[in-house]
Amino acid sequence: MLRIAVPNKGSLSGPAAEMLHEAGYQQRRESKELRIVDPVNDVEFFYLRPRDIAIYVASGQLDIGITGRDLLIDSGADAEEILPLGFARSTFRYATKPGTVADLADLTGKTVATSYEGIVAGHLAEHGIDASVVHLDGAVETAIQLGVAQVIADVVETGTSLRNAGLEVVGEPIMQSEAVVILPRARTHSPGGTPTTGADGEEPKVQQFLRRLQGVLVARTYVMMDYDCRVEQLEKAVALTPGLESPTVSPLHNEGWVAVRAMVPSKEAQRIMDDLYDIGARAILTTAIHACRL
Ligand SMILES: Nc1ncnc2c1ncn2[C@@H]1O[C@H](COP(=O)(O)OP(=O)(O)OP(=O)(O)O)[C@@H](O)[C@H]1O
Numbered sequence: 369m370l371r372i373a374v375p376n377k378g379s380l381s382g383p384a385a386e387m388l389h390e391a392g393y394q395q396r397r398e399s400k401e402l403r404i405v406d407p408v409n410d411v412e413f414f415y416l417r418p419r420d421i422a423i424y425v426a427s428g429q430l431d432i433g434i435t436g437r438d439l440l441i442d443s444g445a446d447a448e449e450i451l452p453l454g455f456a457r458s459t460f461r462y463a464t465k466p467g468t469v470a471d472l473a474d475l476t477g478k479t480v481a482t483s484y485e486g487i488v489a490g491h492l493a494e495h496g497i498d499a500s501v502v503h504l505d506g507a508v509e510t511a512i513q514l515g516v517a518q519v520i521a522d523v524v525e526t527g528t529s530l531r532n533a534g535l536e537v538v539g540e541p542i543m544q545s546e547a548v549v550i551l552p553r554a555r556t557h558s559p560g561g562t563p564t565t566g567a568d569g570e571e572p573k574v575q576q577f578l579r580r581l582q583g584v585l586v587a588r589t590y591v592m593m594d595y596d597c598r599v600e601q602l603e604k605a606v607a608l609t610p611g612l613e614s615p616t617v618s619p620l621h622n623e624g625w626v627a628v629r630a631m632v633p634s635k636e637a638q639r640i641m642d643d644l645y646d647i648g649a650r651a652i653l654t655t656a657i658h659a660c661r662l
């Protein structure tokens with residue numbers, strides 16, 4: 369049975385459960401459940417603290433985990449990102465009171481408060497900056513006002529928390545994060561560096577899990593577009609809707625017309641519909657893709 373780690377709380381938890389549900393997996397009914405078995409899919413889900421997930425996965429006790437890229441890197445655990453999931457997007461940045469620190473070099477001799485000591489210590493060392501790091505569990509924006517540090521390093525999404533605390537960012541983002549699927553490094557690479565075929569027999573199930581999530585990602589980012597156009601306009605129309613491989617073109621009963629069907633990125637759907645209309649396509653429809661296996 370495949371054993372999968374899912375965040376039990378915080379920003380990652382709801383969207384991760386929603387994505388797994390869309391991928392056809394049973395999810396827990398209430399937030400106190402720490403483990404459930406999905407017998408139909410032969411999967412066991414463990415609901416763990418997001419920060420601990422990379423450590424469990426690296427230990428080899430769990431086959432797959434969903435966590436944040438920043439948490440994976442911060443943990444230093446021997447696990448590897450295999451698929452970005454597009455939610456819980458954030459940046460990780462230094463911030464301080466306006467006018468106190470102009471750039472990265474000014475961090476020398478300062479104290480930086482953060483919940484992500486691994487990322488910060490690594491980043492400071494990489495840039496040869498000698499600064500102290502103090503670990504706080506959360507709400508680090510308040511650390512400056514309360515005199516625990518002169519600088520913070522934290523997750524920034526909208527910037528509201530920084531603004532509310534009267535802080536401004538320093539330098540470029542340390543990293544960009546989002547939810548990711550992780551595997552034990554031992555599974556993604558054999559000693560020779562090529563993917564393993566899964567000596568424990570779980571590899572096909574891991575691949576099936578990844579295909580299901582990829583299917584959800586595609587269903588979320590593409591729509592199906594159908595339209596009719598004159599044969600003379602077909603090349604121009606197909607250039608606008610090339611599809612993932614190639615569009616389906618079927619003859620219509622009215623001679624000289626064809627029906628075209630192709631997947632298009634949902635964000636571009638309205639522009640593509642306008643462009644198709646302009647070259648003479650008609651009956652242009654888009655429909656949501658419910659599920660997909662590429
Ligand atoms: N406001 C946010 N917007 C987007 N992603 C966020 C935000 N806050 C945290 N994250 C992401 O969520 C993950 C952190 O998960 P975690 O559950 O520890 O923190 P949290 O969502 O802040 O919840 P908690 O209330 O437990 O601190 C990280 O990958 C982080 O980048």
Ligand SMILES: O=P(O)(O)OC[C@H]1O[C@H](OP(=O)(O)OP(=O)(O)O)[C@H](O)[C@@H]1O
Pocket residue numbers: 505506507508509522523524525526527528529530
């Ligand atoms: O840029 P923003 O949109 O304001 O989002 C960033 C904030 O969200 C998270 O905090 P959370 O509310 O989870 O509290 P925490 O500090 O206790 O983790 C993060 O730690 C930042 O404080």
Ligand SMILES: [Mg+2]
Pocket residue numbers: 378506
């Ligand atoms: Mg938080």
